[in-house]
Amino acid sequence: MSDPARTNLQEGAPKSAPRSAAPEEPPEEHPSKASGEAQERASECLPEHVPDTAPEVVQMRPERMPRSWREETKPHPFCPGCGHGIILRALGEAIDDLGIAARTVYGCDIGCSLLSWNLFNLDTVQTHHGRTIPVIVGMKRARPDLVGIAYMGDGGAYAIGAQHLVSAAIRNEKITVIVCNNTVYAMTGGQLAPTTLSGQKTTTTPYGRDPLETGLPVSGPELVTCIRTEGVYAARGTVANFRQLKLFIKRALENQMAGRGLSFVEALSTCPTNWRTSPKETWHFLEHEMGKAFKIGEFTRGKAEGQERREGRLSSPAEAGIPRGGNEGAGANH
Amino acid sequence: MRVVEREQRRFMTGNEVVAWAALAAGADMMCGYPITPQNEIMHTWAVLAKEHGLGFLQTEDELSAGFATIGAVMAGRKAFSATAGPGNVLMQEPISMAEMMRIPAVWIIQQRGGPSTATVIYSQQEVRLTCLGGNGEGHRIVYSTSSHQDLFDYTIKAFSTAWRTRFPTFVLGDGYQGKMLEALTLYNPEDRGVPLALPEPFVGKPGTPGLDRPPAHFRNTFSIEDELYEVLTRNIRDYEEVTPSVVEFEKDGCEDAEVVLVAHGIVSRAAREAAEMLRARGVRAGYFRPITLRPFPATALANAARRADWLLVVESAYGQLAGLVREGLYGQSAADVRTYLKPGVGISAEEIVDAVEREASSGEQRHGSKTAT
Numbered sequence A: 001m002s003d004p005a006r007t008n009l010q011e012g013a014p015k016s017a018p019r020s021a022a023p024e025e026p027p028e029e030h031p032s033k034a035s036g037e038a039q040e041r042a043s044e045c046l047p048e049h050v051p052d053t054a055p056e057v058v059q060m061r062p063e064r065m066p067r068s069w070r071e072e073t074k075p076h077p078f079c080p081g082c083g084h085g086i087i088l089r090a091l092g093e094a095i096d097d098l099g100i101a102a103r104t105v106y107g108c109d110i111g112c113s114l115l116s117w118n119l120f121n122l123d124t125v126q127t128h129h130g131r132t133i134p135v136i137v138g139m140k141r142a143r144p145d146l147v148g149i150a151y152m153g154d155g156g157a158y159a160i161g162a163q164h165l166v167s168a169a170i171r172n173e174k175i176t177v178i179v180c181n182n183t184v185y186a187m188t189g190g191q192l193a194p195t196t197l198s199g200q201k202t203t204t205t206p207y208g209r210d211p212l213e214t215g216l217p218v219s220g221p222e223l224v225t226c227i228r229t230e231g232v233y234a235a236r237g238t239v240a241n242f243r244q245l246k247l248f249i250k251r252a253l254e255n256q257m258a259g260r261g262l263s264f265v266e267a268l269s270t271c272p273t274n275w276r277t278s279p280k281e282t283w284h285f286l287e288h289e290m291g292k293a294f295k296i297g298e299f300t301r302g303k304a305e306g307q308e309r310r311e312g313r314l315s316s317p318a319e320a321g322i323p324r325g326g327n328e329g330a331g332a333n334h
Numbered sequence B: 001m002r003v004v005e006r007e008q009r010r011f012m013t014g015n016e017v018v019a020w021a022a023l024a025a026g027a028d029m030m031c032g033y034p035i036t037p038q039n040e041i042m043h044t045w046a047v048l049a050k051e052h053g054l055g056f057l058q059t060e061d062e063l064s065a066g067f068a069t070i071g072a073v074m075a076g077r078k079a080f081s082a083t084a085g086p087g088n089v090l091m092q093e094p095i096s097m098a099e100m101m102r103i104p105a106v107w108i109i110q111q112r113g114g115p116s117t118a119t120v121i122y123s124q125q126e127v128r129l130t131c132l133g134g135n136g137e138g139h140r141i142v143y144s145t146s147s148h149q150d151l152f153d154y155t156i157k158a159f160s161t162a163w164r165t166r167f168p169t170f171v172l173g174d175g176y177q178g179k180m181l182e183a184l185t186l187y188n189p190e191d192r193g194v195p196l197a198l199p200e201p202f203v204g205k206p207g208t209p210g211l212d213r214p215p216a217h218f219r220n221t222f223s224i225e226d227e228l229y230e231v232l233t234r235n236i237r238d239y240e241e242v243t244p245s246v247v248e249f250e251k252d253g254c255e256d257a258e259v260v261l262v263a264h265g266i267v268s269r270a271a272r273e274a275a276e277m278l279r280a281r282g283v284r285a286g287y288f289r290p291i292t293l294r295p296f297p298a299t300a301l302a303n304a305a306r307r308a309d310w311l312l313v314v315e316s317a318y319g320q321l322a323g324l325v326r327e328g329l330y331g332q333s334a335a336d337v338r339t340y341l342k343p344g345v346g347i348s349a350e351e352i353v354d355a356v357e358r359e360a361s362s363g364e365q366r367h368g369s370k371t372a373t
Helices: A009-015 A031-040 A084-098 A112-116 A132-142 A154-158 A162-170 A220-227 A242-257 A279-293 B014-024 B039-052 B062-074 B085-101 B127-132 B148-165 B175-179 B225-246 B267-280 B298-304 B320-329 B349-361
Strands: A104-108 A123-126 A147-153 A176-181 A233-238 A263-268 A297-301 B008-013 B029-032 B055-058 B079-083 B106-111 B141-144 B169-174 B181-186 B249-252 B259-262 B285-290 B292-294 B310-315 B336-341
Touching: A084 A112, A084 A147, A084 A176, A084 A242, A104 A112, A104 A132, A112 A147, A132 A147, A132 A162, A132 B029, A132 B055, A132 B062, A147 A154, A147 A242, A154 A162, A154 A176, A154 A220, A162 A220, A162 B062, A176 A242, A220 A233, A220 A263, A220 A297, A233 A242, A233 A279, A242 A263, A242 A297, A263 A279, B008 B014, B014 B039, B014 B106, B014 B148, B014 B169, B014 B175, B014 B181, B029 B039, B029 B062, B039 B055, B039 B175, B055 B062, B062 B079, B062 B085, B079 B085, B085 B106, B085 B127, B106 B148, B106 B175, B127 B141, B127 B169, B127 B292, B127 B320, B141 B148, B148 B169, B148 B181, B148 B225, B169 B175, B249 B267, B249 B298, B259 B267, B259 B349, B267 B285, B267 B310, B267 B349, B285 B298, B298 B320, B310 B320, B310 B349, B320 B336, B336 B349
Parallel strands: A104 A123, A104 A147, A147 A176, A176 A263, A233 A263, B029 B055, B029 B079, B079 B106, B106 B169, B141 B169, B259 B285, B259 B310, B310 B336
Antiparallel strands: A233 A297, B008 B181, B141 B292, B249 B285
């Protein structure tokens, strides 16, 4: 890759989730088994540049929970079939691999993500709905030696807390944001989320999401990448591909640790409770429906701040040759 | 942080005073969002922070400012924010989290007119919001200042009180105080023996969580009523315990007073002057100023009003202080509580004297509230 900051979606996306789940495959009875199965085919799902680094990070301990998980609070309280546990396992293993448990602070949002408040053997804080980013920003700015993780759902990231995500990208905050995208507000009863698919039935779109009325699903990593690429890491993984998701999360943590900038990972996830789906339907929705709507891969992999483009940077309108109050002349006509 | 070589008189705006006081108190982080009339706190802090290597973050809104302040406090910083009016409304969300989780953050509120955008100038209409905002019945400490010296003294004190009690603490000023130039004495707290609390991190302490020490887990969500009740009961007990060491007031001439003028903040200066003017005219007038609006000095006020026939509550709001007074005195005092209310408008000593004389001459109109026209 001559330019690592460039998106590799063109190469990565078509190979990802939709292709890997052939319709004739027998449905998995349990998501954790399914994710194990997904691991085996992970390498073929990874974007082009990944395999050369993949072997060193693949250290699955299927029979053991991550060291950074807290045994005393297991089993975790998420519903059967929920994807949160898979994402948080990927995060836990990434933290273990990087050996950063002693300096990591973990913040969780309100929504199902709040249930992770005591899941880790990490210092953690539960915040308010949508407000995890500013809390972690405050901690990180006060203690730059800490590794700050903000974990939230799609509602917290893209609806009630959208201004914080946008501003964190604008300011290039040196934190890691992980978003669980399950297309619904799960804890409050399965309402329309910013990520709900077109036509998807929720409790507040009982006849399906009509894009004319409520728009199309938001694309989080793409949004972040639109705001900024320099220093930013942005990727979308899926609980259907554990190894890839873990790799993305690990890279997001490394990008923060290198002080480059905002590190953002969205994980496509499952919510059979609110989707009201069987295990087979759940997996089909994740891999086929969501896989069609959301591209899997890395969108930008960060670049040192010093490499920022400098052109166009002017310190004042006067320097730019723009007259102050630049409407003279036109004013007489109004 | 030594802010001056030795004590010195200075002439500056109240907003500048607050920033200097925060520096003197050892504050090391401010997060804020522009809103008048508190902006110069941020402006001054931004300069001081650069000079002294301290933290400053201008955020995208007051929600972010408040939550980032909480994050900085949890990381072990003496952090604060400042806001006003509609910003104070947004700020109540992070403040309620600070109440539940006992985060010793400090907020400076420079009151402006309301409701809505109203005026950027002045009011005392944010008393209820600042004392009682937020959902649930959170606990907080609110100092109401009346002068630039107060702003300096109580901003320093707010940090100490917050970290000592672990309740979020407020300095409630107003736009007049923020924007006005006034003389005050700047000093280093340590030179006067003023105790400065040492901050302590909530997260990121030495050692690996789960190995060397238990992980620090902080939450504000509870699964069942009893869990919440336990936490609230502890908070209520703690608040009641610290109240005697926190509550503050000022009074003058109440011992033989037939009427006690009650006012807080900058209006208390007019009330004190009015009491002196009334004394000169032969009216036995006293003066009482709650400095902490929460906890409210109810017993002290009841004692001050023991000999009085009536009280006149004077405020630049429509009965917010009067509400605190009535609630505080209920069952403790037989004195009649009357009001002189000018929501969002300043009040002079002469007006108060006139109001007292008018009320005294219409003595049969008891139990009624008077509103200025």
